[in-house]
Amino acid sequence: MAEASVGTGAPAAPGQLGRASEGWRSSLRPALRNRLVLFGAGIIALMAVLAVFAEVVAPYDPTEMKVVDALKAPSRAHLFGTDRFGRDVLSRTIHGSRIALGVSLSSIAMALAVGSVLGLIGGFVGGWSDHAIGRVMDILFSFPTLVLAIAIAAMLGPGLSNAVLAIAVVYAPLFCRVARGPVIAERAKEHVAAAIALGAGSPRVIFRHILPNVLAPLIVQGSVALAFAILIEASLSYVGLGTQPPDPSWGTMLNEGRTYLETAPWVSIFPGLAIMLAVLGFNLLGDGLRDVLDPKLRGR
Amino acid sequence: MRRYALIRTLSLLPTLLGVTVAVFLMIRLIPGTIVDQMIGTEGTYSEQTVRALKTFFGLDAPIHVQYGRWMSAVVRGDLGTSWRTGIPVLEMILSRLEVTAELTLLAMLVALAVGIPLGILSARRENTALDHLARVASLFSLSIPVFWQATMLILAASLWFGWAPRVDFVSVWVDPVGNLAIMALPSLALGTAVAAVFMRMTRSSLLEVMREAYIRTARAKGVSEKIVVWGHALKNSLIPLITVAGAQVGYLLGGAVVTEEVFTLPGVGRLILWAVFQRDYPLVQGTILFISALFMLSNLVVDLVYGAVDPRIRYG
Numbered sequence: 001m002a003e004a005s006v007g008t009g010a011p012a013a014p015g016q017l018g019r020a021s022e023g024w025r026s027s028l029r030p031a032l033r034n035r036l037v038l039f040g041a042g043i044i045a046l047m048a049v050l051a052v053f054a055e056v057v058a059p060y061d062p063t064e065m066k067v068v069d070a071l072k073a074p075s076r077a078h079l080f081g082t083d084r085f086g087r088d089v090l091s092r093t094i095h096g097s098r099i100a101l102g103v104s105l106s107s108i109a110m111a112l113a114v115g116s117v118l119g120l121i122g123g124f125v126g127g128w129s130d131h132a133i134g135r136v137m138d139i140l141f142s143f144p145t146l147v148l149a150i151a152i153a154a155m156l157g158p159g160l161s162n163a164v165l166a167i168a169v170v171y172a173p174l175f176c177r178v179a180r181g182p183v184i185a186e187r188a189k190e191h192v193a194a195a196i197a198l199g200a201g202s203p204r205v206i207f208r209h210i211l212p213n214v215l216a217p218l219i220v221q222g223s224v225a226l227a228f229a230i231l232i233e234a235s236l237s238y239v240g241l242g243t244q245p246p247d248p249s250w251g252t253m254l255n256e257g258r259t260y261l262e263t264a265p266w267v268s269i270f271p272g273l274a275i276m277l278a279v280l281g282f283n284l285l286g287d288g289l290r291d292v293l294d295p296k297l298r299g300r
Numbered sequence: 301m302r303r304y305a306l307i308r309t310l311s312l313l314p315t316l317l318g319v320t321v322a323v324f325l326m327i328r329l330i331p332g333t334i335v336d337q338m339i340g341t342e343g344t345y346s347e348q349t350v351r352a353l354k355t356f357f358g359l360d361a362p363i364h365v366q367y368g369r370w371m372s373a374v375v376r377g378d379l380g381t382s383w384r385t386g387i388p389v390l391e392m393i394l395s396r397l398e399v400t401a402e403l404t405l406l407a408m409l410v411a412l413a414v415g416i417p418l419g420i421l422s423a424r425r426e427n428t429a430l431d432h433l434a435r436v437a438s439l440f441s442l443s444i445p446v447f448w449q450a451t452m453l454i455l456a457a458s459l460w461f462g463w464a465p466r467v468d469f470v471s472v473w474v475d476p477v478g479n480l481a482i483m484a485l486p487s488l489a490l491g492t493a494v495a496a497v498f499m500r501m502t503r504s505s506l507l508e509v510m511r512e513a514y515i516r517t518a519r520a521k522g523v524s525e526k527i528v529v530w531g532h533a534l535k536n537s538l539i540p541l542i543t544v545a546g547a548q549v550g551y552l553l554g555g556a557v558v559t560e561e562v563f564t565l566p567g568v569g570r571l572i573l574w575a576v577f578q579r580d581y582p583l584v585q586g587t588i589l590f591i592s593a594l595f596m597l598s599n600l601v602v603d604l605v606y607g608a609v610d611p612r613i614r615y616g
C-alpha cells in the first residue's frame with residue numbers, strides 16, 4: 001500500500017513500482033475528487049503558465065512608462081487600468097506572478113534542502129550534532145517570522161535575491177523540525193537496522209532508506225510554506241526591502257498604489273487579488289496533499 | 301508546578317543568549333560601520349580621526365569583546381543609543397510599546413471572538429453548507445495579505461463612510477473612544493487571519509474530542525447533546541488552542557510591522573522599519589532583540605498556562 005509506505009513502511013522495491021504507482025493513484029483519488037483542491041491546483045497551474053509565458057500573454061511591456069496614460073481607469077485598452085507612470089497594471093500583474101512564483105519556489109526549495117538535510121543528520125546521528133542543530137533552530141524560532149525576514153533582508157540589503165535568502169533562512173528551521181521527528185522513528189525500524197548491518201554508510205542509509213519515508217510531511221509543509229513565502233515576499237517588497245522598482249512585484253505595486261488609493265484604487269486592488277489567489281491556491285493544494293498523505297486528518 | 305515553571309524558565313536562558321549572539325552578529329555582518337558612514341566616500345578624514353572615531357564607538361576592540369561590552373550593558377537594561385536621534389534605544393522602544401501592545405492585544409481579541417464561535421458552529425454543523433462556507437471563508441482569510449486587507453478596509457471606510465485614518469495617535473488613557481476609533485480597523489485587519497487559524501483549530505479539535513470514548517459514554521448515559529458539547533467536549537477541545545494562540549503572537553508581532561506602516565501608527569513595528577532605512581544599527585539591534593524577547597516571553601507564558609491546564613505536560 002502506498003499510504004503505508006508513505007507514512008510508515010519500508011521503501012518500495014523496484015519490482016513493486018507498478019503497484020506503488022497504482023497505490024499513489026488510488027490515494028490521490030480523494031484529493032482529485034475534492035473540487036477545492038482541483039481549484040487550488042488550477043490556480044497554481046494558471047499562474048505557472050502566466051509566469052512562463054508572461055512576455056507572450058502580457059499586452060504591454062510591464063516597465064514601459066507612458067505618462068500621458070497615467071492613472072487611467074480600467075478600459076478595453078488597459079483591462080486593469082494604469083499606474084502613476086502610465087504602466088499597464090495587467091501586464092505588471094502578469095509579470096508579478098513570475099517574481100512571486102520564482103521567489104517562493106526558490107526560497108522554499110533552499111529551505112527544504114538545507115532544513116531537511118539538517119533534520120535528517122540531527123535525527124539520524126543524534127548526540128552532540130543533534131543538540132547543536134536543535135539549539136540553532138530554537139534560536140531562529142525565537143524570532144517572529146516576518147521580523148526575522150526583515151532583519152535578514154535589512155542585513156543583506158534590499159533586493160530580490162536577498163529576499164529569497166531571507167525567506168529560506170526563516171523557513172529552514174521548520175523543515176528541520178518536520179524532518180527530524182520521523183527520522184528518529186525511522187531509525188529504529190528493522191529495514192534501517194538491516195541496511196546498516198549490511199554495511200551501508202550513513203549517507204546511503206539517510207538518503208536511500210530514511211528520506212523516502214519522511215517525504216510526506218515535508219511535502220505537505222512545503223506546499224503550505226510556499227503560500228507563506230509569497231506573503232513574506234510581498235510584505236518585504238511592500239515595505240521596500242524586497243523587489244525594487246521598476247520590477248513588477250505584487251508587493252511593490254501595492255506600495256506604489258497606496259498614494260492613489262482613493263483616486264486610482266485599481267492600482268492596489270488587482271495585485272492584492274493576485275496575491276490572494278496565489279496564496280489560496282497553495283493553501284488549497286496543501287490541504288488536499290495533507291488529506292492524501294495523512295488520512296487521519298482528512299476533512300479536519 | 302513550581303518546579304516545572306522554574307525548569308521551563310531556566311531553559312529559556314540559553315536560547316535567549318543565542319538570540320543575543322544572533323542579533324549582535326546580524327548587525328556586525330552588515331557591510332560598513334557608522335564610522336564608514338560618517339567619513340563617507342570622500343576619505344577626507346585622517347587615519348587618526350578614523351581610529352579615534354572607532355575607539356569612540358567601541359569598534360576598535362575584537363568582536364567578542366564588543367559582544368561582551370554590549371551584553372553587559374543589555375543585562376543592565378541599556379540597549380545603546382540611537383545613532384540618528386541620540387535618544388536611548390530602550391526609551392524609544394518603551395515610548396512606542398503601548399501602540400504595538402494594544403494593537404496585538406486587540407487583534408488577538410478579534411481573532412478569539414470570531415474564530416472560536418465560528419469553529420464551534422462549523423464543527424457542530426459538520427459537512428453542512430454552513431460548515432463548508434466557514435471553511436472556505438477561513439481559507440480566504442488565511443490567504444489575504446494583512447497589508448492589502450488593511451488597504452482595502454481603508455478604501456471601503458473612505459468610500460462608504462468618508463473615514464480616513466487619523467495621522468495623530470491618541471493614547472487609550474487620554475481618549476479611549478478616539479483611540480478605539482483609530483485602532484478598530486488595524487486590529488480587524490491584523491486579527492482576521494488569526495481568527496481563521498483559531499476557527500480551523502477549534503473545529504478540528506472539537507471534532508476529534510467528540511469522537512473520544514468519554515463522549516460516547518456520556519451520550520450512552522443519556523446526557524443531553526448540549527451538555528455533552530458545552531460541558532464535556534468544549535473545555536478539552538480548547539486546550540490545544542493555548543499553544544496555537546502562543547504561536548500566533550509571533551504572527552501578530554510581525555504583522556504589526558506592516559499594519560502600523562499602512563495605518564501610520566507610531567508603534568515598535570514602524571520603528572524597526574524606520575531604523576532599518578535610517579541604517580540606525582543600535583536601534584535595529586535593540587528593537588529586534590526586544591520584539592524577540594517579548595515573543596519568547598509570550599511562549600513561556602503559554603507553556604506555563606498549558607502546564608497549569610493540562611497536568612500531562614508538567615509531569616511528562
